[in-house]
Amino acid sequence: MPQFEQVSVFGSLIFWSVLSFGLLFFILKKFAFPPILEALEMREKKIRTDMEDSEKLKGDAQQIKRELEETLKAAHGKAETIVQLAHDEAKKAREKSLQETEAKVQQMHKDAEQEVLSSRNKLLQEIRSYTAALTIASTEKFLKKVLGEEDKKRLVEESIEQVIQELEKRQN
């Protein structure tokens, strides 16, 4: 094999390879590796910091979310209470209004009944007085004599009774 036979080149091969390696090592160590390794470390650090920051932000966001959810839940509860209160108030107002209206209607009904009754009594009173006058006049004319007070009263009572009965009969 030439690798074992060409003994004369061994010295030069060893010398140049070791020297070249030394030179390469010097150049790379002095000029090339430091900035690249620094960039690598900085990137690693940045990625680590960014990841830690993102973890922190994630935690913060979760905390805010939890707080928001709690606030929202409280607001929902409050809204429900307000709605319930409003509902109750409305119900109360409606019931009150209904009661007032019913009372008013009843009062109106009572007033109307009172008025009808009063009108009826007035009417009956008028009928009574007209009937009395008419009955007395008719009877006096018919008998051609003046009736005594006792007879007048009895006759009027009978006639009125008869008229009222007749009116009630017609009403029915």
Place this chain on the structure above:
Amino acid sequence: MESPLHHFEVHNIIPIHIAGLDLSINNAVVAMWVGLAVIAGSFMLVVSRGVSPIPGKLQSILEIALEFIRSMVYEFIGEEEGKKYVPFIASLFLFILACNLIGLIPGSYTITSQLVVTGAFAMGIFILTLVIGFGKHGAHFFGILVPPGVPKIMIPLMVPIEIISMLARPISLAVRLFANMTAGHTVLAVLFGLAMTGPLWLGWLPFGFTIVINGLEIAIAFIQAYIFTTLTCVYIGDVIKLH
């Protein structure tokens, strides 16, 4: 047919003789320089443009390579201790990778197929581990010859075994890289020789294999550079941690 080992021959290009030593620049050295120039040029190009926080394609490739080597060093040596060895291990990986890959270009040369070169590097690393070990632990470094948990009665037996094991490390390191590179290139040379000498109806078969083996050789170039540097990390890690 030309010998498949012919392309392992070294030819002097610029003869240099200093104090009786032949330091001539030959085809193997020139090929190595081309590979190293590509590596150093790529790094210097990225650095001269300014290392961007958002890397481009070339910067990404170099960063991936460095990140890969750095994590390997941290794994075997430890982050605290390993930091100062990252430039050395990275340079070693890139050097071996460049030498391995440049040899795949037809007409080029793989300097890592020379046992004296891989041997020199393996020996250098072995001496470096001894320096680190003695520098860090002093005389306690001899404790590396006694694995933990070994009964005292076994120590006289274990120490020679450990010494042999330690000495075998640079040998295995050197031979593994040399043998893999030599074998791969020999197979490629044999297949290509068959393709060129055989008739056309038969020659396409070894030529097809040449393409497949070439792909495999690219992978082997990476794997061998990785193995060499990984073992270097393991050896350095061992002497730092003392088992």
